[in-house]
Amino acid sequence: MWTMVEAINQALAEALEADESVVVFGEDVGRLGGVFRVTDGLRERFGARRCFDTPLAESGIVGIAIGLALRGFRPVPEIQFDAFTYPAFEQIASHLAKYRTRTQGEVTLPITLRVPSFGGVGAPEHHSESPETYFVHTAGLKVVAPSNAADAYSLLRQAIELDDPVIFLEPKCRYRQRTPRSGPAASIGQAIVRRRGRDVTVVAYGPAVSTALATADVAAADCGWEVEVIDLCSLAPLDLESITASVERTGRCVVVHEAPRTLGLGAEIAAVVQEHAFLRLRSPVLRATGFDTPYPPAQAEAAWLPDVERVLGCIERTMSY
């Protein structure tokens, strides 16, 4: 068993060890080892040229990553919290995502932008956002959100080796959860079926996977329903085949995410499912999500976030449709 913080730290250390062009930088990642200690010990081990602190400038952090990548480096910058990607949004949307197109395929930017993301840790405002839709909607980015330590390790190693830019969203509420070291090897672009079931497909990613699995236990114990849980791992590209194949078996689909409902991943998944599995559907695709409000204050977040009750409510509605 290990924590996601340990897994990511090990992935970064191994990437730094394996490839001299890998550099890790951001706010407080060097001396402090990151506000979540994810980069703990990397500066001591690899030196301040491979792991360094930058001034407090998110747009600049992504900007210098682009310059470094243009020179042949493989940068792994960190943006300290989800909402702090917003000052860097122009660099991400106008340059990081478009550089390959803007150089006629000559320059691909192998940058992995790590972002501690999502809610559930009792943080003050601007520290609990789900920004994934912005990035998934931006052509040219790959977007990854692991749900457990082993996946975080293997997905991060792959992201760093990939030649395309990757936004790597780490569920900070799962940072300290201990999960098994072994499991099915996660791969960018491929969803993983976490639990087999024949009655309803629940699609989740990042922090919502644990919630979906806990709901599946309750549904089995209390109602005798067999819930299939799909962990997307990769939000862009989306593994449409795995989602469709599952819904073709179950005929029912519920999507779970923390992000606000409107135009969240659930909207895309519902569209894809009705397009590819329309005649197999026994009920409408439902969404157990956050609400279309700003993220609430910490004392109210438990009520706001999708929990077992909300997911189970959707499962009951789809089963009794």
Place this chain on the structure above:
Amino acid sequence: MTSTSVMAPPVLHVIGPEDVRATECPVELDLPDDQLVTLYETMVVTRLLDQELINLQRQGELALYPSCRGQEAAQVGSVLALSPDDWVFPQYRELGVFVGRGIDPLGVALMWRGVVHGGVGLVEHHSAPLAVPIATHAPHAVGMALGAVLAGGRDVSVAYIGDGATSEGDAHEAFNIAAVLATPCIFFVQNNQWAISVPLEEQTRSTSIAAKAVAYGMPGIRCDGNDVLACLAATRRAVEYARSGRGPTLIEAVTYRMEGHTTADDPRRYRSQEEVERWRELDPIARYESFLGRAGLWSDDLAARCHAKGVDAAASLRRGVTTAPLPDPAQVFDLVFAVATPELRRQAAQLVAEQHVRT
């Protein structure tokens, strides 16, 4: 030294601005004759190409074009101070930089024709693609320069930005990070007095743009941007400073945008013809011709030869622009990722099928 002189550094001139007479050169400029001639030729070719691009736009061959007329000295003087290994990060008005770098101007024109994004054939000449969002390429130059430090290279990076760009957050972040990390980066600001319709005095309360360098802890140089030798000298000084490991320099080249912001702009709505005429008297090419004359290097022959070279380049550019094949609409799918995703392949197939139905 008074605080005023600290805040507004004196303008570096090599060729006198007031009466088009040479003043004493305040910097060492050991230039062989052929390089003095190259500066002239590059400026002349740039101007003729610039005019041809304006013509092409007027004739409907280009969607838009931002002229660099009046800024040839700033662009050519700075870029010819660099080595081929150095990197340039242009905004979008840097035709003189491209010509000085040996980049085929057709690669730039194809962007303004709407055939490609970013330009073609720039990276092989160590130029980043054209950047339309203002100042966002400045941090890229800092990253490249940081890479030189990390990789033990000797090259420097130059970010070309304008006076308006110095109001952007990315310029500030780039200046600051470059100085803190002591990267070999040069910020070459062409202060052409106008950011579309907003004059410099409404862009900043600073006594100069070069003065801003003080607060970042880097040298600021203010040079006569219509004096090609002053721009060369200022850039050389910054290059030497950067190569010696001392970090970035902010150069303010004081110049003037003779044309509108782009071909879509009407500058008569916001500035006077008198102002334009005052700057026309400081025309960088005329001033340099006068200098070359005093140096015994100018002749009708040289002028004719440079003009002919520019005319040939313009004709070749026109041929290239007007015969450029249309882009294949399906190609956009191949450019997104190193390997197209299954969804992109499906969407590409849809577009190809639609094309077949239409043809």
